[in-house]
Amino acid sequence: MSSVQTGRRWRLADVSVGSRAEELTASTSSLLHPWELTVQQTSRLGGSGPAIEQATRSKPFHVRTSHAHSILKSKSRISLSSRFELLSFHIAWANTRRSVADWPPANNIISLSTAVRLDVAWLQICQEDLRARIKPESTIMSCRNHVNTVMGIGITFVLGIGNLSYAQSGAATNSAPNPYRSIADWAKMPEGRTWGSTSGVDIDPDGTSVWVAERCGAFAPPTLFKPGEPFACDGSSLDPILKFDASGSLVKSFGAGMFILPHGLHVDHAGNIWVTDNLGRTGKGQQVIKFSPDGKVLMTLGKAGVAGNGPDEFNAPSAVYVAPSGDIFVADGHGGNTNARIVKFSSDGRFIKAWGTKGSAPGEFDVPHTLAMDSRGRLFVGDRQNNRIQIFDQDGNFLDQWYQFSRPSGVYIDKHDVIYAADSESEAAAKNHDGWKRGIRIGNVRDGAVVAFIPDPVEKTTGTSAAEGVAADAAGNIYGAEVGPKRLMRYVKN
Numbered sequence: 001m002s003s004v005q006t007g008r009r010w011r012l013a014d015v016s017v018g019s020r021a022e023e024l025t026a027s028t029s030s031l032l033h034p035w036e037l038t039v040q041q042t043s044r045l046g047g048s049g050p051a052i053e054q055a056t057r058s059k060p061f062h063v064r065t066s067h068a069h070s071i072l073k074s075k076s077r078i079s080l081s082s083r084f085e086l087l088s089f090h091i092a093w094a095n096t097r098r099s100v101a102d103w104p105p106a107n108n109i110i111s112l113s114t115a116v117r118l119d120v121a122w123l124q125i126c127q128e129d130l131r132a133r134i135k136p137e138s139t140i141m142s143c144r145n146h147v148n149t150v151m152g153i154g155i156t157f158v159l160g161i162g163n164l165s166y167a168q169s170g171a172a173t174n175s176a177p178n179p180y181r182s183i184a185d186w187a188k189m190p191e192g193r194t195w196g197s198t199s200g201v202d203i204d205p206d207g208t209s210v211w212v213a214e215r216c217g218a219f220a221p222p223t224l225f226k227p228g229e230p231f232a233c234d235g236s237s238l239d240p241i242l243k244f245d246a247s248g249s250l251v252k253s254f255g256a257g258m259f260i261l262p263h264g265l266h267v268d269h270a271g272n273i274w275v276t277d278n279l280g281r282t283g284k285g286q287q288v289i290k291f292s293p294d295g296k297v298l299m300t301l302g303k304a305g306v307a308g309n310g311p312d313e314f315n316a317p318s319a320v321y322v323a324p325s326g327d328i329f330v331a332d333g334h335g336g337n338t339n340a341r342i343v344k345f346s347s348d349g350r351f352i353k354a355w356g357t358k359g360s361a362p363g364e365f366d367v368p369h370t371l372a373m374d375s376r377g378r379l380f381v382g383d384r385q386n387n388r389i390q391i392f393d394q395d396g397n398f399l400d401q402w403y404q405f406s407r408p409s410g411v412y413i414d415k416h417d418v419i420y421a422a423d424s425e426s427e428a429a430a431k432n433h434d435g436w437k438r439g440i441r442i443g444n445v446r447d448g449a450v451v452a453f454i455p456d457p458v459e460k461t462t463g464t465s466a467a468e469g470v471a472a473d474a475a476g477n478i479y480g481a482e483v484g485p486k487r488l489m490r491y492v493k494n
Helices: 066-073 080-097 112-131 143-160 163-167
Strands: 009-011 036-041 050-054 180-183 198-203 210-214 241-244 250-254 262-267 273-281 284-291 297-301 317-322 328-332 341-345 351-355 368-373 379-383 388-392 398-402 410-413 418-423 439-444 450-455 467-472 478-482 487-493
Touching: 180 450, 198 273, 198 410, 198 487, 210 262, 210 478, 262 317, 262 368, 273 317, 284 317, 328 368, 328 379, 341 368, 379 410, 418 467, 439 467, 439 478
Parallel strands: 198 262, 198 467, 317 368, 368 410, 410 467
Antiparallel strands: 009 036, 036 050, 180 487, 198 210, 198 478, 210 241, 241 250, 262 273, 273 284, 284 297, 317 328, 328 341, 341 351, 368 379, 379 388, 388 398, 410 418, 418 439, 439 450, 467 478, 478 487
8 A cells, every 4th residue: 555645644623614615624723533644545446546544543523414515505616625635534434434333323423325425516516627627736636537536436335335325315215015004993082072183193101002182173284274263272172182092092181272283292201291282373372381191281382372483482383302311302393484493492491502494405494394313312303395304413413314214294213213204295285205105114213224114095185194193102003193084093013
C-alpha cells in the first residue's frame, strides 16, 4: 500500500454547510469526535484513486445528513478538495462499518445509506465541474478519475447495503406475504352504541388489554370539520377513551365532554393514557391530556381551544409518545395551515425544544401523523404527506429516512423492535403515492426490511381506508384503528 501524499495528515471536525451552502468547511477546532486521517492509494480501489482511512481512533464521526440535501440544492461553488475530502471520508468510513454486526451503532448519526447519498451528491457536482471545465486543485487527482472511482465504489455499495438500498428507492413494497387472518368484530361495544371513526390505539402494560380513542360514534375525519357545526365528540355524552380486555369486552371508559376530535393515543410505561385532541373550539381542544388508568386527569399540555406555535400551544396535535426517561414528544400538525413540528417536554410538562418546519427536506414535515420509539431510543416520525418515516435522536438530530413502509398514518414498535406501519391513504385519499397498496407493513428496525404485509381488502376507494392507528400485543396480535370503516380490526397469525 503506497502513499500518494507522504506525511499529509489532517483532522476533520463536524462538517458544516453555511446558511446558503456557500462552502463546505473542515475545521481543525472544536472537534466532537476527532479522527486522524491520511490520504492513501489502496489496492481495494484498484490503484485508481485515493481513500481516507482511519489511522488511530474508532469513535464515530458526526455528520448531519441534511448536508447531502444542502449540497444537492446548492448552486454555489464548493471547493473540489473539500468535496472530495468529504466523499472519500464517507467511502472509507462506510466500508469500515459495514462489517459491524450491530449496524448502525447506537450513537451513530450517519447511516450507510446516507453515505451513499452523499457520494451521489458529490458525483453530480463533480460532473457539473467537468462540463464547466473546472480544474481540480493540484493536491487532488483529476475530477474524471474521481468520477470513475466513485462509480466503481458505488456499485460495491449497492451490492453491499442490502435493505438500505431499497429503503431509499421508490419501489413499492406490496409483495410481502400475509401470514395473518382478520377478525372484524372482536371488540364489543355496549348495547346501543356503535363504532365511530378511530385512529388511536395502544396496548396496556399487561400486554393483552387494548386502549382505543373513538370518536363518539361519528364518521369524523378532520377534513369534515366545520366551525359552528356539531362534530365528532363535541357535544356528545359518550366516553371516547375505551379499554377492552383480552376477550374484547369493554372494561373501562372515560373522557365524556372533554374532547372534540380524539386523534392519537399512547400508553406510557406506567400505564397512564395520553390522548391528543386534534381540533379546537372555544375552551376545548388543541391539547394533549394525560390520564391515570382510572381516568383521572394528571396533566394537560397546550391551551384549551387555542391554536398556535408557541412553546405552550399546539395547532392540530396528532400524536404523543413518552420516552422511558419520561420526556414527552408531541407530533404537532395535520396539514394545511397547521403546524409541522415535533415538540419535546420534560416529564413534568416543561417545554424543552421544538424542531421542524413544513417541507420535504430531512428534518422537515408535512403531516407528522404518528410517533414511535425503538429499544435504542430513536424517535420514529410518520411523515405522512411526504410518504416516509423520519428517524431522529431524542435531541432532534436527523438520523435517517425510510420510504419502504409506504405512507405512514400509524407506526408502532414493540419490545422486540418489530415495526408495524399502517397506510390508510395511498391510491385513495392521497394523490401522490400511486402504485403503493394500503395496509399494514411489518418489519424490524434493525434492518428495515418489510417481511409481511396485511393489505386493505378494499381495492378501490377515494377516502381513508384500512388502519390509521396500529398496535400489537405481547402475543403478536395486531390491532388496526380505522377512520373510514369505523371499526377496530384484530389480526392474528395463521
